[in-house]
Amino acid sequence: MPIPEDVTGDEIDKDVRQELQSLPKTLAEDVARNLVMVARLIDEDPEGAYGYSRVALRLASRVAAVREAAGFAAYANQKYSEALAEFRAARRMTGSVELWPVMADCERGLGRPEKALDMAGAPEVGKLDKAGQVEMRLVAAGARRDMGQLDAAIVTLQSPELASNSVQPWTARLRYAYADALLAAGRQDEAREWFAKAVESDKDGSTDASDRLAELDGVEFVDALDETETETESEGEVEAEVQDGDSEASGHGDDDQGDQGDKE
Numbered sequence: 001m002p003i004p005e006d007v008t009g010d011e012i013d014k015d016v017r018q019e020l021q022s023l024p025k026t027l028a029e030d031v032a033r034n035l036v037m038v039a040r041l042i043d044e045d046p047e048g049a050y051g052y053s054r055v056a057l058r059l060a061s062r063v064a065a066v067r068e069a070a071g072f073a074a075y076a077n078q079k080y081s082e083a084l085a086e087f088r089a090a091r092r093m094t095g096s097v098e099l100w101p102v103m104a105d106c107e108r109g110l111g112r113p114e115k116a117l118d119m120a121g122a123p124e125v126g127k128l129d130k131a132g133q134v135e136m137r138l139v140a141a142g143a144r145r146d147m148g149q150l151d152a153a154i155v156t157l158q159s160p161e162l163a164s165n166s167v168q169p170w171t172a173r174l175r176y177a178y179a180d181a182l183l184a185a186g187r188q189d190e191a192r193e194w195f196a197k198a199v200e201s202d203k204d205g206s207t208d209a210s211d212r213l214a215e216l217d218g219v220e221f222v223d224a225l226d227e228t229e230t231e232t233e234s235e236g237e238v239e240a241e242v243q244d245g246d247s248e249a250s251g252h253g254d255d256d257q258g259d260q261g262d263k264e
Contacts, residue, residue, distance in 0.1 A: 001034075001037075001051050001052055001055055003033050003034070003037055003052075007033050007036050007037065007040075008029075008033070009028075009029045009030075009031075009032030009033040009035075009036060010032075011036045011039075012032050012035055012036055012039075015065075016032075016035065016065040017032065019063050019064060019065045020032055020060070020063060020065070022063070023060055023063070027059060027060065030059060031056050031059050031060045031063070031066060034052045034053070034055045034056040034059070035052075035056055035065070035066070035069050037049070037052040038052045038053045038056065038069050038072075038073055039069075042072065042073060042076050043076075046073070046076040046077050047077060049073045049076060050073040050074065050076070050077050050079075052073075053066075053069050053070040053072075053073035053074070054070070054073075056069060056070065057070045062093075064089075064090045064093035064094045065090075067086045067087075067089045067090040067093065068086070068087070068090040068099065070086045071083045071084075071085075071086030071087040071090060071099070071102075072102075074086060075102065075105075075106065075109075078109065080106040080109035080110045081106075081110060083102075083106050083109075084103060084106040084107070084110070087099045087102060087103045087106065088103070091103075097124040097127045097128055097132075098128070098132060100119065100122075100124045100125065100128060100132070100136065101128070101132055101135040101136040101138075101139050102135075103119065104116040104119040104120060104136065104139045104140075104143075105139045105142070107119065108139065108142055108143055108146060113142075113143035113144075113146035113147050114143075114147075116139055116140065116142075116143040117140060117143050117144070119136075120136055120137075120139065120140035120143070130161075130168075131168075131169065131170055134159075134161050134170040134174060135170070137156060137157065137159060137161075137174075138157075138173065138174065138177055140156050141153040141154075141156040141157045141177060141181065142177075144156055145181065145184070150181060150184055150185045151185065153181045154178070154181045154182060154185060157174065157177055157178045157181060158178075159174075161174060162174055162175065162178055167201045167203075171201040172198050172201045172202035172203075172206055172207055172209065173206065173207060175194050175195075175197045175198035175201060175209075176194075176195070176198040176202075176207040176209050176212075178194050179191045179192075179193075179194035179195040179197075179198055179209070179212070180212075182194060183216075188216065191216070192213065192216045192217075195209050195212050195213040195216065196213055199213055
């Protein structure tokens with residue numbers, strides 16, 4: 001797959017670069033450039049990212065960072081079985097529990113929420129950092145919702161991290177998930193409160209909390225472009241009507257002149 005000339009491979013994380021040092025230099029550079037493309041495209045063009053991840057995987061399947069990148073690219077394309085296999089491979093290579101929450105979410109994607117809940121109660125969760133533990137809580141709540149256990153999902157999300165006033169990278173998503181669960185349970189007033197709190201903490205727009213809040217408040221947004229097009233169409237219709245009116249007036253004038261000629 002073509003890679004832009006401005007992509008050198010030096011853009012990758014230093015830890016990943018260190019992993020690639022086990023490869024011959026030229027091969028390491030090729031793998032690095034493909035990994036950069038995966039990172040660039042995974043949000044906007046998941047299919048493209050997946051293609052580059054397959055190239056990197058073909059070149060260096062024994063590198064944990066490559067297996068992890070391939071896992072996330074497959075996950076972004078909802079290829080959950082493939083993603084889970086790649087995450088498991090990366091975990092075997094590194095011994096890290098960092099991927100435990102996303103592995104559990106793959107189980108959800110495969111229609112196995114019970115398995116995800118089992119993973120949420122496993123000893124590995126205690127080894128996760130704070131961000132990982134919050135992510136695991138989100139996955140567990142999602143699994144509860146998959147099973148139709150809305151009240152249990154709400155309780156799962158009730159935690160010190162949710163109650164805290166400090167804003168962390170996970171705060172907006174946690175508040176959003178809690179608001180969404182409350183809304184699903186029919187607790188609209190509480191849901192509105194928590195969507196508002198999610199908006200306050202969502203500085204980078206990682207959720208659509210503002211849209212959800214506006215929807216609850218009955219606010220409708222009008223696309224400025226659509227409005228402009230509508231106004232242009234209306235102006236065109238008015239102009240056409242005026243022209244038609246002028247033509248009709250002109251026609252009547254000719255008839256009058258003809259009548260006068262006949263009288264003369």
